[in-house]
Amino acid sequence: MNRVVGQIKAVDGVSLKVKAGTTYGIAGESGSGKSTLCMCVARLIPSTAGKVYLDGEEYTDAKGQKLKKLRENVQVVFQNPLSSLDPHMSVKNIILEPARALGRERGDDDNLVRSLLEMVGLSPSVSTLYPHELSGGMSQRVAIARALSVRPRLIILDEPTSALDASVQAQVLNLFDRLQRELGVTYLLVSHDLSVIGHICDRVAIMYSGKLCEDGSFEDVFYSPSHPYTGALLSSAHYLSNSLVEGHFAPKGEMPSQRSPPPGCMYHPRCSFATEVCKQSYPVLEEDSGHRVACHHKREVVGVLDERSEGTQTG
Amino acid sequence: MGESGSGKSTLAYTILRLIPSNARIDSGKITLQNRSVLELSEKEMRSIRGREVSMVFQDPGTALNPVFRIKDQVLRVIKENIGLSGIPARQHAMRLMAEVELPDPAEVLEAFPYELSGGMQQRVMIAMALASNPKLIVADEPTSAVDATIQTQILSLLRKLRTEREFSMIIITHSIAVAAEVCDRIAVMYAGEIVELGEAKKILEYPKHPYTEGLVKCIPKPRAARSPKVDLPTVPGQVPDLTSPPAGCRFNPRCPYAMEACRKERPGFWKAGDSKALCHLYREGG
Numbered sequence: 372m373n374r375v376v377g378q379i380k381a382v383d384g385v386s387l388k389v390k391a392g393t394t395y396g397i398a399g400e401s402g403s404g405k406s407t408l409c410m411c412v413a414r415l416i417p418s419t420a421g422k423v424y425l426d427g428e429e430y431t432d433a434k435g436q437k438l439k440k441l442r443e444n445v446q447v448v449f450q451n452p453l454s455s456l457d458p459h460m461s462v463k464n465i466i467l468e469p470a471r472a473l474g475r476e477r478g479d480d481d482n483l484v485r486s487l488l489e490m491v492g493l494s495p496s497v498s499t500l501y502p503h504e505l506s507g508g509m510s511q512r513v514a515i516a517r518a519l520s521v522r523p524r525l526i527i528l529d530e531p532t533s534a535l536d537a538s539v540q541a542q543v544l545n546l547f548d549r550l551q552r553e554l555g556v557t558y559l560l561v562s563h564d565l566s567v568i569g570h571i572c573d574r575v576a577i578m579y580s581g582k583l584c585e586d587g588s589f590e591d592v593f594y595s596p597s598h599p600y601t602g603a604l605l606s607s608a609h610y611l612s613n614s615l616v617e618g619h620f621a622p623k624g625e626m627p628s629q630r631s632p633p634p635g636c637m638y639h640p641r642c643s644f645a646t647e648v649c650k651q652s653y654p655v656l657e658e659d660s661g662h663r664v665a666c667h668h669k670r671e672v673v674g675v676l677d678e679r680s681e682g683t684q685t686g
Numbered sequence: 687m688g689e690s691g692s693g694k695s696t697l698a699y700t701i702l703r704l705i706p707s708n709a710r711i712d713s714g715k716i717t718l719q720n721r722s723v724l725e726l727s728e729k730e731m732r733s734i735r736g737r738e739v740s741m742v743f744q745d746p747g748t749a750l751n752p753v754f755r756i757k758d759q760v761l762r763v764i765k766e767n768i769g770l771s772g773i774p775a776r777q778h779a780m781r782l783m784a785e786v787e788l789p790d791p792a793e794v795l796e797a798f799p800y801e802l803s804g805g806m807q808q809r810v811m812i813a814m815a816l817a818s819n820p821k822l823i824v825a826d827e828p829t830s831a832v833d834a835t836i837q838t839q840i841l842s843l844l845r846k847l848r849t850e851r852e853f854s855m856i857i858i859t860h861s862i863a864v865a866a867e868v869c870d871r872i873a874v875m876y877a878g879e880i881v882e883l884g885e886a887k888k889i890l891e892y893p894k895h896p897y898t899e900g901l902v903k904c905i906p907k908p909r910a911a912r913s914p915k916v917d918l919p920t921v922p923g924q925v926p927d928l929t930s931p932p933a934g935c936r937f938n939p940r941c942p943y944a945m946e947a948c949r950k951e952r953p954g955f956w957k958a959g960d961s962k963a964l965c966h967l968y969r970e971g972g
Contacts (some may be wrong), residue, residue: 400834456774535861536689537689537861537905538921541919541920545918563834565908566907568908569906569909570918571915586955590912593908593911603835606838624789625805
């Protein structure tokens with residue numbers, strides 16, 4: 372027997388437009404809702420409200436053939452290649468699985484697999500191996516080859532390099548870039564690591580506790596951040612060069628349970644700029660030339676950063 | 687510091703002689719406060735582990751026992767390692783919870799591990815490691831299981847505790863950035879060897895060993911405003927199979943500076959600027 376005792380809004384009022392051929396980054400920590408958002412976009416989980424459009428066509432309630440068309444166009448690469456690759460299947464069958472599931476087999480499987488492996492920088496001999504025989508980097512490349520197999524327009528990358536060593540991460544990030552240049556594929560990249568986001572994203576959205584804090588071009592968010600949480604994420608990123616922001620933004624405590632979210636702005640309990648108004652009313656997402664921010668104190672935040680960035684090296 | 691398979695965890699666990707049954711220590715010395723660890727009996731080792739030397743294990747989600755409340759686990763550590771029980775033990779536990787900056791110590795003690803976030807679980811693990819007021823703490827990937835802002839908090843907590851309690855710390859990590867944030871000195875490991883050793887800041891700013899240099903350069907950074915995306919420099923290739931490592935220097939197949947000598951002779955651990963590096967580039971006398 373079940374009883375609904377309450378609801379948690381994993382994703383609350385988030386709206387994004389992703390331009391074809393670009394990389395849109397969604398940054399946030401565990402519990403921010405970023406992965407849930409992506410799963411909803413891919414229709415891997417149903418959303419309770421909202422719509423999904425691809426090239427102007429709505430796919431929100433797609434079923435049957437239409438859903439298949441969505442799946443061909445939207446693929447996902449998950450964080451942990453060890454759990455996203457079926458241990459019982461050879462690399463060849465793993466890579467062919469989406470095409471087979473969508474009835475898109477063409478009968479020249481071996482060629483397809485070989486060309487995909489080459490595209491991701493793996494030797495064709497890998498096709499007969501099983502996941503447990505692959506390193507972390509190789510497994511992730513196989514996952515990418517699998518996603519590419521149906522020539523999707525959009526690939527969702529959910530923390531694609533978090534489980535990889537630094538040197539392997541660099542190779543995989545370069546691969547993503549090359550594939551985008553050669554194939555024109557669009558990425559929705561989810562990560563808690565702002566170094567990765569800042570390296571390859573054209574636009575960035577910052578999420579916290581299911582809501583959108585800030586959203587804009589890479590320059591807007593990284594060089595004119597206006598939300599205190601953005602500042603916190605920037606200062607936590609392990610940059611080896613000068614940090615753009617420091618200290619001022621260190622968040623206190625942890626993300627609260629979403630079962631009983633604080634009234635007002637969801638970030639106020641941890642925010643060093645919070646005042647009464649933040650506890651009472653939720654700040655509306657305001658836009659200025661494509662840069663959106665939801666914060667009562669955003670002008671103050673920008674002010675602090677301007678002071679600090681005088682004389683700071685960029686890049 | 688080292689990537690997967692570098693031997694960093696093995697090295698750290700070996701200090702406590704916590705090696706797997708199919709492993710053997712062939713040679714070398716481990717000295718703990720002028721005592722030779724390798725010559726101690728297992729009984730003597732047990733009296734050191736958890737007392738003078740304690741560990742913070744990786745992934746508190748699996749290191750903490752899910753079926754016992756936090757208090758049971760903390761009190762057990764306190765009882766075994768410093769012999770306190772009853773009220774003094776409980777008071778000690780509360781002090782430890784507060785010391786690791788847990789917001790509500792009494793509530794945390796009553797909770798089960800699954801009721802705590804990753805960051806809180808990690809603080810509990812650190813508290814358990816502090817219980818016996820150890821001289822050395824070995825922390826295995828203390829921030830890998832938590833998010834960015836929590837990582838920052840945990841690292842600054844470790845720095846604070848180290849300053850206040852004056853213990854020594856060995857941190858095992860795959861991230862050179864984490865090492866740089868909290869460590870005074872870094873030993874960079876590759877294929878089972880220490881390839882560079884020196885002050886943290888020097889190693890980051892002036893890496894001497896080609897592998898270290900490769901690691902530092904391949905870390906992604908936000909690009910400059912309005913600048914195009916560029917490829918990250920990478921360390922090409924993969925970590926060698928240690929059952930048949932390359933001849934000469936183990937890094938030579940991947941090294942942009944490899945010379946004849948590198949393919950034939952094992953390098954020595956030579957002075958390289960303010961650090962030391964296992965590399966023919968710094969060969970003494972030439």
